[in-house]
Amino acid sequence: MNEQNVQSMTFVLFGATGDLAQRKLFPALYNLYLEGKLPSPISIIGLGRSPFSDLNFQSIVERSLREYSRRTVQTSILGEFLSKFRYCAFDARNQNSYQLLHDIIIQREKQLGLSGNRLFYLSVSPNLVDVITSNLSACGISQTNGWKRLIVEKPFGSDLKSAQQLNGKLREVFTEDEIYRIDHYLGKPIVQNLESLKLANPILDSLLNQKQIANVQITASETVGVEKRADYYDQAGAIRDMFQNHLLQLVRMTALQLPPKETNKKIGKKQGDIIESLRPIKQQDISKNVVRGQYESGEVHGKSVAGYQEEPGVVAYSKNDTFFAARLYIDNPSWSKIPFYIRTGKRLDQKSTRIVIEFRNKSINLGGFQDSEIPSNLLIIEISPHERVSLWNYIDNFPMDQLDLTCNNLSTNSEEQPESYEILLFDAINGNKTFFVHWKEVESSWKWTQPLLEAFQDDTLPLYPYPAGSSGPHAADLLLQENGFSWR
Numbered sequence: 001m002n003e004q005n006v007q008s009m010t011f012v013l014f015g016a017t018g019d020l021a022q023r024k025l026f027p028a029l030y031n032l033y034l035e036g037k038l039p040s041p042i043s044i045i046g047l048g049r050s051p052f053s054d055l056n057f058q059s060i061v062e063r064s065l066r067e068y069s070r071r072t073v074q075t076s077i078l079g080e081f082l083s084k085f086r087y088c089a090f091d092a093r094n095q096n097s098y099q100l101l102h103d104i105i106i107q108r109e110k111q112l113g114l115s116g117n118r119l120f121y122l123s124v125s126p127n128l129v130d131v132i133t134s135n136l137s138a139c140g141i142s143q144t145n146g147w148k149r150l151i152v153e154k155p156f157g158s159d160l161k162s163a164q165q166l167n168g169k170l171r172e173v174f175t176e177d178e179i180y181r182i183d184h185y186l187g188k189p190i191v192q193n194l195e196s197l198k199l200a201n202p203i204l205d206s207l208l209n210q211k212q213i214a215n216v217q218i219t220a221s222e223t224v225g226v227e228k229r230a231d232y233y234d235q236a237g238a239i240r241d242m243f244q245n246h247l248l249q250l251v252r253m254t255a256l257q258l259p260p261k262e263t264n265k266k267i268g269k270k271q272g273d274i275i276e277s278l279r280p281i282k283q284q285d286i287s288k289n290v291v292r293g294q295y296e297s298g299e300v301h302g303k304s305v306a307g308y309q310e311e312p313g314v315v316a317y318s319k320n321d322t323f324f325a326a327r328l329y330i331d332n333p334s335w336s337k338i339p340f341y342i343r344t345g346k347r348l349d350q351k352s353t354r355i356v357i358e359f360r361n362k363s364i365n366l367g368g369f370q371d372s373e374i375p376s377n378l379l380i381i382e383i384s385p386h387e388r389v390s391l392w393n394y395i396d397n398f399p400m401d402q403l404d405l406t407c408n409n410l411s412t413n414s415e416e417q418p419e420s421y422e423i424l425l426f427d428a429i430n431g432n433k434t435f436f437v438h439w440k441e442v443e444s445s446w447k448w449t450q451p452l453l454e455a456f457q458d459d460t461l462p463l464y465p466y467p468a469g470s471s472g473p474h475a476a477d478l479l480l481q482e483n484g485f486s487w488r
């Protein structure tokens with residue numbers, strides 16, 4: 001894409017002094033700029049409560065690029081890039097702040113001859129989202145001659161009711177087409193390329209169906225504990241922090257079978273259809289299909305670490321889940337017989353996010369090998385720490401009279417991959433909503449999760465302890481063992 005193709009615009013970043021802006025958003029803007037993918041001209045206005053001058057703010061941006069950009073900062077063009085940034089000291093709860101912001105937006109639009117397109121990025125605490133949105137309208141900032149778009153970070157609500165209320169507030173000011181709910185897992189190149197991997201490889205495409213697949217496993221394991229996020233995490237738990245959003249998005253990306261060249265609207269509908277088709281788990285079946293756990297003290301990579309209850313900021317006797325696993329089914333003709341096993345947790349033995357598709361074993365007697373000796377073939381899509389797709393199969397090592405496992409790497413493993421936020425910002429700037437989360441999906445995912453949240457709240461489900469540095473509670477292994485499988 002070359003820069004003349006992108007319409008001029010104002011990018012308003014709420015929370016510009018925060019962690020996400022420094023680590024991800026400024027580097028993403030810079031890398032897009034280097035590739036000529038930012039609109040020209042563009043006005044970027046950063047907001048935070050701290051009192052900075054434009055120059056102070058530009059040096060904060062520069063520091064963030066030097067520390068976090070995937071490409072080295074080029075001094076020759078840095079000045080030109082930074083000149084696009086202005087700062088506005090802004091308190092979301094103070095009406096005067098909005099007037100000030102409006103003045104700066106208009107002044108820069110006139111100065112640069114911008115066409116009135118405005119993109120608002122809310123990189124702030126969730127409890128500021130509705131107050132900012134309402135004030136954007138009340139103060140006239142969202143009324144513009146160009147297009148307007150709103151990017152919202154996760155979490156989107158903390159249960160079904162709060163998500164519906166929040167959505168109602170946003171919809172008073174923005175249409176669904178104008179709301180971009182970001183889930184950075186959907187910006188990962190490997191996740192975005194799942195569909196093209198299938199379409200470009202008829203072999204894979206023919207394997208990915210009910211006849212061939214035995215089960216799908218999605219793991220997002222972390223070695224870190226709650227760190228400094230106890231305020232938020234002790235309320236949210238693994239179920240809200242990871243499962244309801246990121247992991248259900250990976251479920252739908254795995255299950256999505258799109259014909260090529262779908263329009264954005266159709267894709268949004270199909271995405272929603274997958275989550276809507278999740279088979280509800282009845283109250284009495286929750287304990288048979290869902291496992292929650294909490295880490296105790298233990299050793300991670302040879303280092304002793306505290307248990308969750310001892311972590312700073314965690315309330316005494318907290319029953320919060322730091323581990324979540326579930327077996328779920330998608331009730332549509334393509335997937336209804338295939339179990340999806342999902343697990344996520346903190347303080348586990350390895351850091352890894354991956355999707356594993358396990359294929360069925362054939363009932364054949366090959367060269368004297370009994371069925372039970374032949375392990376299944378696997379398609380492994382690693383999302384982090386490395387992005388890689390591999391097909392694991394077995395060859396008959398004739399002289400040794402044994403089956404050897406071989407791995408066929410199906411991806412290039414390029415070091416030059418753009419980061420999620422780069423891809424998603426580019427899409428939002430260009431009005432492409434394909435990899436943003438539609439309201440229908442958010443609502444369906446909360447509807448499916450709500451009975452589980454209630455069971456957790458009412459403490460009707462065991463909370464299994466697991467030692468830090470382990471692979472989680474044994475109960476999560478049993479979820480698969482009762483169907484004859486094990487975690488891969």
Ligand SMILES: NC(=O)c1ccc[n+]([C@@H]2O[C@H](COP(=O)([O-])OP(=O)(O)OC[C@H]3O[C@@H](n4cnc5c(N)ncnc54)[C@H](OP(=O)(O)O)[C@@H]3O)[C@@H](O)[C@H]2O)c1
Pocket residue numbers: 014015016017018019020021047048049050090091092093122123124125126128153154155
């Ligand atoms: N950090 C991540 O990796 C990450 C990942 C996924 C999602 N998120 C989501 O992204 C959002 C931002 O996260 P973060 O980690 O950047 O948070 P953060 O470091 O706490 O930053 C919060 C930002 O909000 C501003 N702010 C706070 N109160 C304000 C108010 N009353 N009026 C105006 N601005 C106010 C702060 O400005 P001052 O400090 O100047 O007051 C700061 O710029 C959150 O919703 C989070 O859940 C973050």
